[in-house]
């Protein structure tokens with residue numbers, strides 16, 4: 001039984017706590033004492049997931065666990081990896097390291113994280129849940145022999161959308177988060193879009209990214225009442241605005257077949273509908289498959305008179321937007337979104353002393369494509385990822401939006 005320790009006890013950590021109910025071979029042994037850690041620990045204990053002891057430092061947490069999980073905000077990646085490195089140098093014997101998406105806010109930061117990971121030198125997992133969504137893995141399994149006969153897919157369309165992140169200060173500050181919706185949710189859409197195009201039997205970074213063409217905009221969160229809601233919560237988004245809409249086309253090359261495929265990724269924070277929607281479509285020669293995470297066998301209805309007594313509409317589905325009327329109810333979100341699958345994959349790999357399916361170099365590739373999207377929008381051109389000069393530019397490129405200068409570009 002591997003002992004997991006969480007660094008970060010917020011929204012995503014709680015999702016992982018729920019996912020662990022369906023994962024064998026791991027217990028939630030420790031949590032770094034930060035906001036929400038007590039509640040998370042209490043839930044974990046009452047679920048029988050482990051002792052969930054609270055630790056005051058990353059050093060102490062690493063001494064007590066086998067697998068350390070980086071579930072803290074994007075801006076804290078480097079300091080967190082440094083603290084894990086120091087703990088390992090001081091004798092902590094880790095068997096695995098998990099890092100949530102995104103690996104970093106930009107490529108230079110990703111390279112620093114990779115260097116620190118080399119020093120830590122334990123098996124790793126980059127957590128990108130979308131690749132493990134049962135509707136996607138199930139469709140690929142179902143189509144395995146069809147793909148073998150007809151050939152791999154040529155077009156994927158991926159969209160991850162909701163009405164806007166929870167009011168957490170760092171999500172709404174592009175200097176801390178790394179950008180707007182493209183950095184926050186585009187990373188999912190790039191990853192799963194690339195996966196759906198990858199010929200069966202090849203590693204997840206098999207396809208070579210050729211070019212990226214992006215259109216970003218700020219369409220909703222600069223308007224009232226949305227901007228006012230942020231202001232009331234002490235967030236002056238309009239001083240350092242970020243994109244809430246992204247429409248990005250990524251071209252890939254198959255190095256063996258020498259064919260081209262395209263992923264169209266669309267992300268927004270203006271999906272004023274039932275709640276979070278993950279939507280994917282893939283088209284191959286003579287076949288296709290699709291997924292809409294809001295399709296569910298479950299729904300609830302809450303009338304006007306009863307709505308005052310609702311406790312938490314987000315219990316029905318992530319980012320639920322209303323507390324009444326007809327609501328989609330997803331009975332098992334951690335499984336549907338792929339959290340359970342990514343845990344099973346990581347724990348299975350760590351037990352063998354190996355990296356998970358997605359490693360941190362894969363995470364860097366996703367960061368590179370994300371940054372190419374920002375560069376494309378800034379320079380109003382298609383970014384050529386086969387050009388060594390462009391790759392050099394991207395290696396230390398910090399998008400204007402990430403610098404807090406989004407007002408120069410948006411809407």
Ligand SMILES: NC(=O)c1ccc[n+]([C@@H]2O[C@H](COP(=O)([O-])OP(=O)(O)OC[C@H]3O[C@@H](n4cnc5c(N)ncnc54)[C@H](O)[C@@H]3O)[C@@H](O)[C@H]2O)c1
Pocket residue numbers: 007008009010011012013032034035036037071072073074076080100101102127128129168
């Ligand atoms: N896979 C997904 O779909 C998904 C969904 C949400 C968030 N995420 C990722 O998970 C990470 C956390 O996001 P969240 O929504 O849980 O954030 P959050 O703000 O809800 O929680 C962050 C947690 O980290 C703690 N924390 C803050 N600063 C810290 C620091 N310097 N060192 C250690 N801990 C610190 C906070 O106290 C809190 O417990 C982000 O990288 C985000 O991109 C992934």
